[in-house]
Amino acid sequence: MARQIASGVILFAAFMFALLSVLGILRSKNNLAALHCLGVTSVTLPILTMVAVLVDVGVGVSAVKTFSFIVILLLGGPVTGHAIALTDYRRRPHR
Amino acid sequence: MNVPETFNGLLFGAELLFIPLAVAVWIIVSGDTVRRLIALQFAGMLVSTQIVLLSIVFATEEFADVGVALALLSIGGTIAYGHFLERWL
Numbered sequence: 464m465a466r467q468i469a470s471g472v473i474l475f476a477a478f479m480f481a482l483l484s485v486l487g488i489l490r491s492k493n494n495l496a497a498l499h500c501l502g503v504t505s506v507t508l509p510i511l512t513m514v515a516v517l518v519d520v521g522v523g524v525s526a527v528k529t530f531s532f533i534v535i536l537l538l539g540g541p542v543t544g545h546a547i548a549l550t551d552y553r554r555r556p557h558r
Numbered sequence: 559m560n561v562p563e564t565f566n567g568l569l570f571g572a573e574l575l576f577i578p579l580a581v582a583v584w585i586i587v588s589g590d591t592v593r594r595l596i597a598l599q600f601a602g603m604l605v606s607t608q609i610v611l612l613s614i615v616f617a618t619e620e621f622a623d624v625g626v627a628l629a630l631l632s633i634g635g636t637i638a639y640g641h642f643l644e645r646w647l
Contacts, residue, residue, distance in 0.1 A: 474571020
């Protein structure tokens with residue numbers, strides 16, 4: 464039960480980061496600031512998810528699959544962020 | 559499928575992530591074009607995380623591959639859609 468509560472607390476922290484991030488995306492004045500808020504979740508959510516899975520079920524098939532999922536998210540986050548920023552820059556009318 | 563009867567931390571976390579997902583869906587529906595793309599990337603991350611967590615909770619680890627595939631497609635989809643936006647819209 465202690466492991467369940469610990470993983471719940473870790474995922475609650477991930478939820479708080481995600482909530483702050485999405486509120487930042489909602490309230491940002493321009494798209495680059497919104498992209499900055501997206502970066503918070505793209506780093507914290509995969510890492511905290513991995514920690515929660517390791518605390519809850521330990522090392523096993525689930526942890527390996529979660530690790531591969533996390534590697535994809537951590538490598539893909541900067542790539543998509545760059546692509547969205549480039550899109551925003553090239554769509555500006557003054558350019 | 560094993561349904562947990564007591565408190566499950568992973569299930570709790572997966573359900574909590576529906577709240578930011580709802581806000582992201584709201585941005586996708588009502589935001590401007592690039593902001594929608596940002597929210598779409600955010601929603602893809604949340605949903606793939608939820609799928610991975612739920613596959614562990616219900617002891618169906620093979621479904622974690624769906625989350626991994628969704629994360630991969632989300633990255634490719636965001637890049638392709640951004641390219642489409644800057645070129646044709």
